[in-house]
Structures are given as C-alpha cells and as structure tokens.
C-alpha cells in the first residue's frame with residue numbers, strides 16, 4: 001500500500017496531533033500541554049503520512065544541541081511525536097517515516113539523532129542504541145539518614161512559585177548543560193514545558209512547588225517537586241515527595257536541597273523518577289538499599305554520519321583504532337573508519353586498513369556518550385575484537401567521567 005508523506009503545514013497541526021494522541025491511546029492532552037506542543041513544533045521538520053485526507057502517521061524532530069563527551073554542543077535531531085494510527089500498523093508506515101527523517105537529518109548536516117522510546121523494542125532496527133540510563137528512587141526517608149558536606153548550613157533556601165523563578169532556574173540549568181553528556185540546551189519556548197502543571201496529571205499530588213538554594217544572594221540550586229499527602233486510618237502520616245527536577249552548582253547546595261526534601265513534615269518517602277546513574281545522593285545516604293533504586297533505558301542515540309559523529313566528541317584516553325561499521329538502514333556509514341583521538345580532539349576517516357573492531361552503528365550509538373562500554377557490548381557478542389588489545393584501549397577511550405543523562409523527555 002502506498003501513502004503520501006508530506007511536510008506538516010501549520011493548518012494541519014490539529015489533525016496531525018490528534019492522530020498522535022490516538023496512537024498513544026486516545027487520551028486528549030490538556031489545552032495547556034497541547035498549546036505548548038504546538039508552540040515548539042518545528043513544522044519544516046515534522047512529517048505526516050496521509051491516506052487520502054486522513055493523517056495516519058506522525059513524526060517530528062527538534063533542532064537540538066547535545067552535549068557530548070568533552071563538553072562540545074553538537075547539532076542533533078531530537079526525534080519526537082512518532083505515532084501510527086492503530087488500524088495502519090505493521091505495514092511499514094514507521095519504517096517509511098524513519099527513512100525520510102534520517103535522509104532529512106543527513107541533508108541538514110546533523111551528525112546525530114536522539115530520542116526517548118515509548119518501547120525499547122522499536123528503534124534498534126533503525127540504528128538507535130541505548131546511550132544513557134536513568135535512575136529512579138523510592139527513598140524511605142524515615143529510615144535513611146543523610147550526611148551532608150561542610151558548608152551545607154550556609155545555603156539559604158527560599159520557596160517560590162515555579163513560574164516566578166523560572167528565569168533563574170533556567171540560567172542555572174544552562175550553566176550545567178556542557179558539564180554532562182546527554183544534556184540538551186533548551187530551545188526557546190522549552191522552559192515553559194518544565195513548569196507545565198496540568199491538574200489532570202497530578203494524580204492527587206499538590207501543584208508543582210519550587211525551592212531555590214542561594215548563597216550570598218546567588219542562586220546555586222533548585223528543586224521542583226509535588227507533595228502527595230497519604231493519610232491511612234489509624235496510621236502515621238505517610239506522604240510522598242515527588243521530585244521532578246533537582247539541579248545544583250556545588251556539593252553544599254546539592255546536599256541542602258536533598259536535606260530539605262528529606263525533612264518535609266508529614267512525608268516519609270521521596271519518589272524520584274529520573275536521576276542520573278551517578279547521582280551523588282547515593283553517597284549522602286546511610287542505607288542505599290532503602291532507596292529503592294532502579295535503572296531504565298534513557299536516551300537513544302543514532303550516529304547519522306559516523307565520521308562526523310566520532311569526530312565531534314573527545315576521548316578519555318588516546319585512541320587509534322580501525323572500526324568496521326555495519327549500517328543496514330543508513331548504508332553510507334558502512335565500511336572501515338580510522339578513529340584517532342584524545343582528550344583534545346579526534347579525526348575519523350575512511351580507510352582500507354585492516355579492521356580492529358567490528359560493530360554496527362547501533363553499538364556506536366550505545367557507546368557514544370560514554371555510558372555503555374564497548375567491552376560490555378563485546379561480552380554480549382555485539383562488538384568483535386579483530387586485533388588483540390584493541391577492545392580494552394577503545395573502551396577506555398570512549399568512557400565518560402560523568403554518566404550521560406538527559407533530565408527530561410521530549
């Protein structure tokens with residue numbers, strides 16, 4: 001069956017978005033969220049698949065700048081709003097959209113594409129690998145003690161409506177972006193998404209609240225959270241602190257924010273859904289086992305141009321390796337590439353020299369931000385070492401001191 005794939009026109013946005021809502025189960029977004037999504041839609045890079053006068057498939061992309069190991073911000077397509085009408089599935093509509101989209105991304109010169117997946121089984125076939133994980137926690141605050149570093153008492157905390165302090169929180173966030181691979185510089189209009197707070201999505205919890213950490217009049221951190229009161233008959237108060245976001249510039253500000261969250265009266269638990277794997281609160285607590293820690297796939301990454309992608313980051317150790325890359329969906333990447341790099345920069349060019357490691361573009365995507373080691377992929381048979389010693393050296397070079405993490409979906 002053949003369908004028509006077209007660039008989205010503003011006049012068709014409502015129909016297009018309604019197809020997306022249907023693909024996700026048919027629950028309409030609130031008017032507030034709908035308008036925020038409309039405002040950030042990049043029409044020229046959003047596509048709709050049409051069956052006659054009906055939209056049956058949707059896919060969009062954002063023009064992100066993604067932090068990579070070494071701290072550079074790299075132009076990256078943020079793939080989003082993917083959906084196919086329930087009666088048109090498993091006929092290749094998504095595959096056709098991925099084809100069109102990756103060709104477009106390549107034409108725009110963006111070496112990387114990223115996404116967060118509704119289901120992990122979908123995107124590997126298109127060359128996306130899991131590049132970061134997210135840590136969730138359910139901390140039993142009544143049973144876990146915190147030990148905080150010197151200087152924590154010097155941090156002053158101030159409560160504020162999230163929208164009232166948005167500018168200062170966003171300025172702080174922007175300072176942190178280059179420091180952690182996987183973070184994305186916020187595009188205009190995105191800041192409002194961080195404090196969107198539809199009552200329908202609160203699941204019985206309070207409106208979003210914000211605490212700002214200050215030292216000598218300077219904002220040094222913030223946390224956004226909700227309180228979900230829990231009163232059981234005959235029991236003590238067992239409310240939950242639902243942590244949305246916590247960012248800080250230094251250890252004392254970070255610890256002061258956690259100490260505040262731990263101490264909120266009438267609560268006995270902090271629930272955090274999306275923290276970095278190396279989040280430091282794990283080292284402040286007396287009992288990590290009572291923190292209910294779990295890992296989940298986070299950001300998926302696809303090198304669209306392997307050479308440019310591998311040149312865009314730096315390497316933790318000197319590396320000089322020939323990679324035999326396989327890429328069935330974007331065959332322009334297939335072949336042998338010599339990667340030479342160190343902490344200052346890298347080059348990656350085609351070569352006819354013998355290959356030392358063999359892998360597909362998906363493994364490069366997984367290892368790219370330094371969150372998944374080539375060595376661990378090799379243990380699963382997904383990277384093959386063709387010259388002894390190449391794997392250890394390349395694994396060390398691809399590593400990142402700070403775990404990759406994206407603090408929000410898109």
Ligand SMILES: CC(=O)SCCNC(=O)CCNC(=O)[C@H](O)C(C)(C)COP(=O)(O)OP(=O)(O)OC[C@H]1O[C@@H](n2cnc3c(N)ncnc32)[C@H](O)[C@@H]1OP(=O)(O)O
Nearest residue numbers: 023080081082083084089090091092093094095115118121
């Ligand atoms: C970045 C984001 O926006 S993530 C959001 C993704 N969207 C959703 O999850 C909404 C609900 N789901 C959908 O709309 C659709 O099922 C989609 C978009 C996931 C898939 O669309 P389809 O048009 O059915 O995919 P298509 O027919 O091109 O399938 C291609 C291949 O992927 C497989 N596939 C598709 N969806 C899934 C899935 N959810 N789980 C496992 N495999 C899948 C197909 O079986 C097919 O495999 P094959 O090549 O071996 O035959």
